[in-house]
Amino acid sequence: MANLGVLTFHRCINYGSFWQARCLVLGFRSLGAKPVVLDHRSDRVSRAEWRCALQPLLPARTARSDISLYASKIRKFQNAFASFPLSAAFALDEPLAPEDCDLVVVGSDEVWNFRHPWYGGVPLFYGEGLSAKRIVSYAATFGSHPAANGLESYWADKLRQFHAISVRDENSRTIIERALGREAALVLDPCLQFPETIAPCRNLVIPRPYVAVYGHSFPAWFQQEVRRWTASRSLPLISIGYRNDWADEQWLDGGPYEFAAFIAGAESVATNFFHGCVFALLNGKPFACVLSDYRSNKVRDLTRMVGAQRHVVSQKTPPADYESILGEAPSPAIENRLEQLRLQSRSYLTNVLD
Template sequence: MAKLGVLTFHRCINYGSFWQAHCLVQGLRSLGAKPVVLDHRSDRVSRAEWRCALQPLLPARTTRPDMSLYASKIRKFVNAFASFPLSAAFALDEPVALDDCDLVVVGSDEVWNFRHPWYGGVPLFYGEGISAKKIVSYAATFGSHPAANGLESYWADKLRKFHAISVRDENSKTIIERALGREATLVLDPCLQFPETLATWPAVTHDRPYVAVYGHSFPSWFQQGVRRWTASRSLRLVSIGYRNEWADEQWLDGGPYEFAGFIAGADAVATNFFHGCVFALLNAKPFACVLSDYRSNKVRDLARLVGAQRHVLSRKTPSAGYEAILGDVPDPAIADRLAELRSHSWNYLIDVLD
């Protein structure tokens, strides 16, 4: 059987990064493959990752009590990373351990985002130094790098070596097609593609019904709109992973497995993160999302892809709009669209694994 490596951001202290890596590995196993996660290491990246995890709301400084809780969250992630089937460790900038792979799957995650604060522009994720017989991408994204900025020939030439390219958003699809003159297949994020991977995690039980808050730095008008709606329903706002003072409760040290159960147990979700939307969709939860500068491309494109545009709110959204999207389950047409996209994504994976 071919030796298959998965190249992604597998050590990020981020719920979405963890789960898309986990779901991709388990999904590839369901297709008969035996993937290993290519275990790149970098002291520079590790320092940046931990600094961000301990001080996620800069320029606001983390208080000492919160610092302890964020440290606990980090430990839960480190323990969860041990579940990945890992290759031998190698230096991020010297990928000398990749000769053994017949096939390397790059993605999912922002592997091509030049604006990522510490992984941006790392040649490895563009195939540099990978001597596998075949390199493909799955649900890769350029993240906050806009299609209008294009792709320099230096990076485009590297991506031309890929046997097949799939992305998870229209922005990335446009970049590839303009720069390379070839089609990029639009596929689902691994969490949406392989929902059975998450089905084994039970919903969190809570003493009162709650709305999950996932993200940070929400605009005040969104905070006020969500709070008005939850007050009208006697629901509590519980923030996971980050402190949001406008929430009723803070769960700062929730680990990745707890996160999955937390969203599953919520009555609704308020988020400005991509995977906040993804996990709400997975659990068919009502959700309200607001765009942020860093995540606007991928969140907007996800909403368009699955037909959930009305769940992306703006300052102009009236109070009745919050009731309409947070008070009712998502349109059944979204589930139909996801089923269609899963079939399409499945076909892509079957083709590249053949």
Template structure:
């Protein structure tokens, strides 16, 4: 089997980052590929990541009583990281110290986002210094990097990639404008390989709680969701972060807890990209709202799968919120995902040859 390395953000204290790394590695293995996640290390990145994990709501301070819960959450992530298929470690600043690979897959995640607060600007994610015969990307994204921002010499580095795929229309447009190339639009690994997201239980329709995933929601969104849930007797339970407008907080949940929690929810409200992704994976009704940092990702995902009406604005009516949260996802969404899964599978089969 070909020896394939995956370069992504697999050690982020973030449910989406963990699960997309897990799903891509296991998904490639299911295609007959010996795949490992490239274990890049950096003291600078670690300090920034752990600081953010302990103080995720900045500039709002973390309540004293929440620190032990966030620390417990971090420890659960460390245990999950240990179960991933990892390469020998090497410094992120010196990728030449890595092992040799026949192929390296860059993505999925904001691997090309130069505005990422601690990963932005590392040349390795643009292919520099990687020890491999071939480079491809899978579901990579520029994230919050605006297409009007100058990529200077960064974009040209991507010409070394033999195949390029992205997961959003925004990144597809940047590739076209800067390189004159047509990138393939593919699914996030969690949507591409949903069978790799295993849960310990599934309450299905018996659930009486609404999953809240994200933080710093606008007040109008909080109020609308609280009214809707209160009128129907549903509990609002926040996972991973404190949201005082929710009835319950589950701050110290690990990655496996998160997958099970979403699977058992009646519906999901979120302002995170993978809150939407996991709603789609588990076929849960969901409502989302855009934030400055994640607007490109969420807007393009919902547009791509035909779920635009699940993005709420301040003008959204209570009847519309009730319609999207009180009914199963429309069949056309699953049909669109199925079609994109075929496209993504064809891309991978070709790129891995």
């Protein structure tokens, strides 16, 4: 019988999803556990995942010349997925008692986000069908589902069966407290909790300074301000994983290990993704993040939690502020706050592992 099962989105073609799953598994190993990733499968989800990976900028269609690059990116992810210790495969939508575990940890992705385009509202992530002595969550999130919308009793009743609940943002904590009448622990994303588990591609060498672009569908004003700042420093903008024509160069087929090295080697980071912020923070890189409708809850709450609010920019941000936002390393107070949160998160993990 496996000691511990990790239930997450472990086959997403997404840098953040890959790294938070890998960091959680390796983090549990460092704490003496023997984790396996519960290997849920779904043709419906696989088709949606591939469609999104090949056409990430819909409704804008992917140029034919980019399709092969995005396909190469998918293959690199598939090779990386092989590093996960997996349970026996089982159906996502009609699970037949996946592998018995002493403990199942649900997280650390948008496992409870009803607005996720293909994982939203899947009962498995609320504990249904799991055979385990105890079920807990670690750094789970409701993502773009706002606390103001509440949680229906059907889902709340499922979460009441969890022995312990931790989340990674205030929005999710508020939802749990209002719906269940219990406090949820606030913990760090596994990438920030276990930074020592991130092994970037050692062979990546970009022989000149650059600014990393991670995300897509950036507003025009953000593009303009970032380009103005990089031009003043004679720094090229390199976009990884997604086409951004306002960047100087495109690296569409970067794999997850290459992504980690790419952010670690950048002068600074321009992003609208949660893990763009996370990887900038764990590498101590200056970064500017603009909020998007889908990711605003988790990005806003992360930056508030660690004291990095000034790195979230808006159309009202004065152009002069970009000099420090993109040109200066994050405040040492942020790293101090991260250390405090690591202790808090470790306390939660050691308690649930006992």
